[in-house]
Amino acid sequence: MSEGKNVDALFLLYVPHNRVASPRPHRDDATTHIRFRAARGDAHNRRLRYAAPRPGLGSGTPRCGRMERPPRLLSSPLWLHGRRCDVCVSGAALTWTAATGRTRIPGRAAGSHCVPVCEIVGVQEAAGRSQKSEPGRWPRVLQKPDKSQQPAFTVSYVGRGRQHRWRCSEVTFHCADWSTCHQWVQTIQEQLSLLTNRPKRLLVYVNPFGGKQRGRQIYEQKVAPVFSRAAISADVIVTERANHARDHLKTEAELKEYDGVVCVGGDGMFSEIVHGLISRTQLDSGVDQDSPEETLVPCSLRIGIIPAGSTDCICYATVGANDPVTSALHIVVGDCQPLDVCSVHHDDALLRYSLSLLGYGFYGDVLTDSEKKRWMGPARYDFSGLKTFLTHHQYEGTVSYLPATGSVGSPRDRMKCRSGCHVCQHNSPLPSVDSLEDETKAVLANGGPRDVWQVVRGKFVAINAASMSCACPRSPKGLSPSAHLSDGTTDLILVRKCSRLDFLRHLLRHTNKDDQFDHPFVEVHRVRRFRFAPRHHDADSELDLRDGGKGLFGQICRDHPACGCAAPRSTWSCDGETLPHTSIQVRVHSKIIQLFARGIEERPAFQDPGVLYAA
């Protein structure tokens, strides 16, 4: 969800009447455990203040900085770390302020705090002593309230750490009596139940062998507690083989029962989920995926990625961090980030879909070599990367591409895709004719902008298509730093024949601020489609590759490029999987899937500035 959508969500939260004081239906919901009941007018409740929203409010910017005061639903003095606080919840935010200047809360820059309702994870009654959360750590499991102890409730909420990491923070308020405590819990839960974008039931696939083989522990120790705090129920499947998740999604899973699908693993595991969901959606809609000209039907279920793989580039490029708790919290708050998907065909057969990197030459060779060294874990890429760099092969072929005419932005404009990205918003959906400039209308009247295929022939060290930045811990800015998540294009990077030293210079620029495209042997184009054909393309040699490219013929040519028996070939790597053909056609399909993410936040949408509403 973008910052803008956050703001919209806050507006939606304004409640048109005093819900708290009115009698309400009894609801026993196994998931949320909300029990509505009439408010009692006893002595304690008189200390609670209920306020109906005033007409005309709610038009201010609902940030936690200075703003118009939103209508309060409930406010009362409570105790935090033994000190009195004025606590208030509105449809927009939970706020608490130290009652006097002298009673400032230790460890806080100022005595006022604000948590937007849309960033509250959950609320629970929690009796007992005051509880302090440890920054960066998951709060310990709360004890069931012991009625003989002091009544208290704990609010868990999104806290922002460094480098786009989120953590589950918590604050525990102590109340004078249980009645007050119940009222607070009910009121906050009621506001949370109005957030319709939040998932309630998830289907989770865990790859126990991805990355450092910690997928299962990561889910159990870091993610499940967050889901449980948010009252999300999950059906968990630990995969038993490659493509288990894909096949289950494609044919068996009762998708209607879920609000989203989550994978715990790396980019390869995410790719399985995407293939399963896209195939299921196209099958259900009667779309022939083997036809490169078919328009794909977008998938309705959102996908969450809990990073537990080797590269985790999708997570890094869509959230800004590869941190399981951060990703779990993006799922809890119900974020939504559309993504482009490239279909990769060989003639009239779909080979795969690609979301991040489609690479031939250097990255294809790294991937092929690294697959034999899976036992090394994520380090296999460094080992195979060095080996492939030293062999320094070049591959001959023809690249044809269709430039993304009419789209905003270019690969070298340094406009990074961030939360609420205007390039992605502008480039689709297509603008209505009325909104176009006269000049554009004239071009359209003359038959539209001409789609002219461009052709490049030669020897290449690498041919890469980056449909997103492909930022990852190895290269925090990525293969194409200004590529966009959902602009309907992919950045085609051609690294022509060059010396090993020049290629090293190019690679090193992926790790510093210099422009990796600023070399005479590198060109980059933003495209909607492209094709590649290796030199001496013929059907028989494709068959060799279909056997894994490991036939005697293929091996000799790769190892002895000068033998003259045929041009050496690389293999395409598609999001970490090798393709069985070298001759391919690629087409970008815009916004076909959606993630539980919001794009990388430029600045936090909400901060805890210590200054709240203007008086």
Ligand SMILES: CCCCCCCCCCCCC/C=C/[C@@H](O)[C@H](COP(=O)(O)O)NC(=O)CCCCC
């Ligand atoms: C001298 C230092 C040079 C450093 C250059 C680093 C450039 C790294 C760019 C990496 C882009 C990665 C794009 C992501 C691809 C993934 O889909 C794929 C599969 O991931 P996973 O399932 O998690 O294993 N990963 C790769 O193809 C790894 C490429 C690594 C190349 C060194």
Ligand SMILES: Nc1ncnc2c1ncn2[C@@H]1O[C@H](COP(=O)(O)OP(=O)(O)O)[C@@H](O)[C@H]1O
């Ligand atoms: N239970 C399993 N056993 C073996 N392979 C699996 C299993 N579950 C998934 N896979 C496959 O493992 C591959 C790599 O998984 P991934 O989670 O992406 O880890 P990594 O990032 O280390 O490559 C994926 O292509 C997926 O198809």
Ligand SMILES: [Ca+2]
């Ligand atoms: Ca893109």
